[in-house]
Amino acid sequence: MLSKPPGDSPDYPDELARLPHxxxxxxxxxxxxxxRERLVASFTALVAEVGYNAATIGATTEGAGVSSRxxxxxxxxxxxxxxxxxxxxxxxxxxxxxxxxxxxGEWPLQVRAAIAAGLxxxxxxxxLARLLTAExxxxxxxxxxxxxxxxxxxxxxxRRGRELRGKGMKDLPETTEKGVLGAINGLVxxxxxxxxxxxxxxxxxxxxxxxxxxxxxxxxxxxVAGGS
Amino acid sequence: MSGGGRDRGAxxxxxxxxxxxxxxxRLRLVAAGEVGLADRLRAAAWESVRLAxxxxxxxxxxxxxxxxxxRRGQRRQRLLTARLAAMLDAWIAAEEVPGASPLLTxxxxxxxxGVFHRSLAGGREExxxxxxxxxxxxxxxxxxxxxxxxxxxxLPPPAWLEGREHP
Numbered sequence: 255m256l257s258k259p260p261g262d263s264p265d266y267p268d269e270l271a272r273l274p275h276x277x278x279x280x281x282x283x284x285x286x287x288x289x290r291e292r293l294v295a296s297f298t299a300l301v302a303e304v305g306y307n308a309a310t311i312g313a314t315t316e317g318a319g320v321s322s323r324x325x326x327x328x329x330x331x332x333x334x335x336x337x338x339x340x341x342x343x344x345x346x347x348x349x350x351x352x353x354x355x356x357x358x359g360e361w362p363l364q365v366r367a368a369i370a371a372g373l374x375x376x377x378x379x380x381x382l383a384r385l386l387t388a389e390x391x392x393x394x395x396x397x398x399x400x401x402x403x404x405x406x407x408x409x410x411x412x413r414r415g416r417e418l419r420g421k422g423m424k425d426l427p428e429t430t431e432k433g434v435l436g437a438i439n440g441l442v443x444x445x446x447x448x449x450x451x452x453x454x455x456x457x458x459x460x461x462x463x464x465x466x467x468x469x470x471x472x473x474x475x476x477x478v479a480g481g482s
Numbered sequence: 483m484s485g486g487g488r489d490r491g492a493x494x495x496x497x498x499x500x501x502x503x504x505x506x507x508r509l510r511l512v513a514a515g516e517v518g519l520a521d522r523l524r525a526a527a528w529e530s531v532r533l534a535x536x537x538x539x540x541x542x543x544x545x546x547x548x549x550x551x552x553r554r555g556q557r558r559q560r561l562l563t564a565r566l567a568a569m570l571d572a573w574i575a576a577e578e579v580p581g582a583s584p585l586l587t588x589x590x591x592x593x594x595x596g597v598f599h600r601s602l603a604g605g606r607e608e609x610x611x612x613x614x615x616x617x618x619x620x621x622x623x624x625x626x627x628x629x630x631x632x633x634x635x636x637l638p639p640p641a642w643l644e645g646r647e648h649p
Contacts, residue, residue, distance in 0.1 A: 305553070305556070307550070307552045307553075308552075308553075391549045391550075391599065392549045392550050392556075394550075395603075398603065402600075419628075423628075423629070423632070424632040424635065426619075426628075427615070427616035427619055427635065429613075429616050430616070430619070430620065433593060433596065433597070433616065433617070433620045434620065436592070436593075436596035436597075436600075437589055437592040437593040437596055437620065438592075439592075439596075440588075440591070440592025440593070440595055440596050441585065441588050441589060441592045443592075444563070444588055444591075444592065447556075447560070448560075457585065459583075460583045460584070460585040460586075460589070461585075463583065463624070464585075464589050464623075464624045467623040467624055467627060467628060468619070468620065468623040468628045468631070469628065470628075471627045471628055471629065472623075472625070472626060472627030472628075472630075473627070475627075
């Protein structure tokens with residue numbers, strides 16, 4: 255039932271290759287990095303298969319090809335391991351989103367590009383999609399707080415849309431950006447949980463419309479969502 | 483899940499059944515008194531707040547507990563979501579909303595869930611009344627635009643809320 259351990263599959267990068275047994279002369283920093291990354295990768299794959307509630311330290315270490323003693327060198331609890339996996343996943347996704355956002359000149363197109371890039375990234379990495387969208391609500395307060403921190407970090411990029419609202423228009427509620435981002439995640443999470451994670455890119459027009467509508471108005475948001 | 487001869491899992495399912503049936507019936511009753519989609523959604527939002535303020539334990543059992551209660555809880559969450567979605571689909575179809583996309587129901591549920599989960603998980607249900615206008619603004623924006631949605635921010639709370647202290 256478990257995925258192959260990192261390093262046993264040709265799809266995994268060399269840095270996650272299982273270390274040779276016995277004395278190998280590899281630098282301690284490399285060993286530590288390798289073992290920690292293998293545990294994080296194993297945990298991510300495990301959560302995708304069985305969900306966070308069923309993910310155990312034993313299954314994580316078995317998937318990583320390391321001992322439980324090695325697990326406790328880097329993490330105190332399984333939630334700690336999730337936090338590390340979550341932080342790594344957010345960092346990688348964040349790079350993708352920012353690069354896409356900055357690839358466009360106008361704000362509405364920046365938002366569209368970021369949403370498109372985010373959806374494509376999640377489609378390409380289903381375990382990461384589940385880790386980031388569906389499981390944070392399951393995994394306890396530390397992960398939920400990290401999830402809220404991510405919304406805080408993304409909100410300013412969406413908030414720029416307020417500058418496009420005409421003079422005399424009512425101020426948007428303070429929580430608009432976090433509401434929009436939370437709802438985007440909720441919709442994506444629902445699709446991932448329903449086994450439709452491979453079709454996330456089909457959500458693009460609606461997500462763009464919903465995200466932009468509070469700032470641009472319905473008609474203009476629809477035009478941008480449609481690609482014009 | 484059993485102890486002392488009791489099937490705790492079956493007890494939990496029975497509790498969830500009762501709460502879900504009660505909650506969905508409350509939503510149907512308040513929405514029946516309204517005509518437009520926004521009015522029905524607003525009535526449902528306020529009734530959900532009323533439940534959360536009257537019985538925070540029950541509200542947490544419906545919203546916060548299922549995702550962390552293993553496969554049984556997650557199955558219950560999917561069931562409740564499906565029932566809510568069917569109700570919303572009917573309201574949207576009845577209105578013939580011109581700006582409605584096929585994902586509008588999912589957007590409404592995701593918006594509701596995010597706000598209620600955040601408040602209930604943090605024990606901040608007393609802050610929910612202040613969230614309703616903002617919640618409605620986001621939802622109405624999605625199908626009718628920000629200008630139509632702006633009116634939601636100025637609507638007064640329901641009469642039953644008067645006299646309650648809230649932030």
